[in-house]
Amino acid sequence: MNLSDQLHETARHYPEKIAYIFQGQQTTYQELEKAVSQFACQLHALGCKGDHIALILGNSPHFIIGLYGALRIGAVVIPINPQYTPNEIAYMVRNGDVKLLVTMDILLEKVENIANQLADVHHVIYCESKSGLNFDHLNISSKLKSFTDMMKTPVNPFEWPKLHDEDVALILYTSGTTGKPKGAMLTHKNLYSNAKDTADYLQISGSDRVIAALPMFHVFCLTVSLNAPLMNGGTVLVMPKFSPQESFRLARQYKATIFAGVPTMYNYLLQSGKGSKADLASIRLCISGGAAMPVSLLKNFEKTFDVIISEGYGLSEASPVTCFNPLDRPRKPGSIGTNIVHVENKVVDELGEEVPCGEVGELVVKGPNVMKGYYKMPEETASTIIDGWLHTGDMARMDDEGYFYIVDRKKDMIIVGGYNVYPREVEEVLFSHPQVAEAAVIGVPDPDSGEAVAAFVVSNDATLTVEELQNYCTGHLAKYKVPTRIEFLKEIPKNTTGKILRRSLRDTIGV
Known part of the structure; x- marks a missing residue:
């Protein structure tokens, strides 16, 4: 199939x-x-x-x-x-x-x-x-x-x-955060299996009405908000471009049951002041993916709108979904969940050996959703898919119940005086400050420690100072993890799917 x-x-x-509704027109x-x-x-x-x-x-x-x-x-x-x-x-x-x-x-x-x-x-x-x-x-x-x-x-x-199952159906170019974009070749089997397994795992049925607010050219929307609901006779509420006000309107007018977005979108919905609990009263499931969601944002959103956000994980090379928080038990804040059906995830060391529960290593994935390879890039394919396992480049850990937690991107890890610092850990602390609306962290060269932590912050209070934030971080982080440099911005640079453009941040401060 x-x-x-x-x-x-x-x-x-x-x-x-009704298959989809676009600008009031039903098809x-x-x-x-x-x-x-x-x-x-x-x-x-x-x-x-x-x-x-x-x-x-x-x-x-x-x-x-x-x-x-x-x-x-x-x-x-x-x-x-x-x-x-x-x-x-x-x-x-x-x-x-x-x-x-x-x-x-x-x-x-x-x-x-x-x-x-x-x-x-x-x-x-x-x-x-x-x-x-x-x-x-x-x-x-x-x-x-x-x-x-x-x-x-x-x-x-x-x-x-x-x-045929193994025929290439789609070539998805990665966002190209490093070097030229690579074209991930997804087969008919990749696309169908992941849409079906996602629909089954999230219990998407013909009675669901899914808001497609993410861009359809991105695999997250393609699988979760389009292919999965169309597979089971659901209705797709097509949003030409994401906006908080339009999201609330669509949810209210058509009694939407599922909303999928990246953390940035949930932050915009929360900060907009445009919606209420009544607007999202029909929503049975909010799905977050594409980037790690700060726990403080998750809890604030759930408290404000009285809905549960289920965080998952995926990447273009895996069609994309590999993990989701199960619906049959309480989800764990900060976790990307467990294996979806037919997909296996594990955490490995530099030699490809699985590490014990709780230890940090690279997340690798195997299943019918894993790409055929990169288009016209056999060497990159060989270094990414090893013995059938897709190496994601994300650092993760697994608890004793099989729940995975993304620590950070492997390439984004900061080494301060020989100590590993994961940007997400610092970002979580910054996000927990009541006057911080957005935060992003990168490593910058340092003559003494090799690298130092630099933070970029969007504040909802113009009186917030660098010293106040550093003191706040000192109370929550080891000294080497505290940002030595904090820059206030009007907006954190992101790509069209809401991922932070760390390279743009480096350009901002000339590193």
Whole structure:
């Protein structure tokens, strides 16, 4: 089974159920299935079977139809963040051997800027907005095709190609926090198994209404907020762009049952002052992932809105979910939970040997969700997947009940005078201060200790001083862990999925 076939089966069993709601417009599973088949036929008519197709789109019906339509004809989909610069897009299009682009008309100028690098791209399908733009002057005008026209043009049906489990379905480019982004190749088996196992583990059913506030081009949203609910006949509440006010409105209007987000989003919801317990009264489950959630933020959010946040863990290379806090017992604050079904996690030392409970090591993962490898990067693949185990690069520990705790990214660990300092530990303390809204910690060069701890803080009180914060940390941390440098910022730099851009922080202070 694969996602395309599963959608066909879901539409056959629940044709009149609502598959998604976008800007007040409801679309049934029967209508979605028809649109996917129509788009797939049009791609087939263009000769795109097996080609690599880039979706440079935000959250929209275009993305859903484009994704499932391309998968149906055996194409490989490469989702790309539409906020990327032309050069970033060009790299992924070239490296990913893309032959066809699907994007919004308002982004065509950006595509035009890299037209000289798109010689191998044969078609550019644009999705109309209400911009009223004219494209006749563009050099790429001969390659342009209207999504709307394609969906209206009669097509000749054909027999869908057989999709094999190990065929690559998706190439997801990592965020590229170090070096050039790498394309994680996810197979049909990877995507289907992780969507099904996640849906089963979180008990996502046809009665659920899931808010898709995360970007669909990111694997967290793709699996948890889109593929998992569509698998079981649920309804996806598509949010074009996250905003606290719109999240509360959607939850209230459509009686949403599940919200998935990264910690930054929960912080924005909490700090916005826009919502109340009544807005989230129908929510049965809040899911957090993408980065470690500070325990103080988790507790404050739960107290304010009277909902439970279940933290999980995943990464692009694992489709992405590997752990979640179980729903059949109280979750543990600060933990990413236990193995989901069919996936195994363990903590190992530098030699790959499993460490005793409570000790810190690298988290490694094995299961049907683990990627095939990095596209055109055999050496990186070999150093990342060893004996079937995916090395995540995250430092973790496991307790005696099988719950895992992320300590920090391996590469972000700070060594102060020979002592290991994990940024998350310091961030947790900073977050617990009542006048701190956001915090991020990095290591900076130090002539005496090798490295020192530097903190970046967003405060909700302009009177808070560096000395006050350092004194507060001194009461909660060993001396070598206390930040020797604290910078106040208006906002912590993050990528589009809410992850802290530590490299940008280093650039800020010139290290």
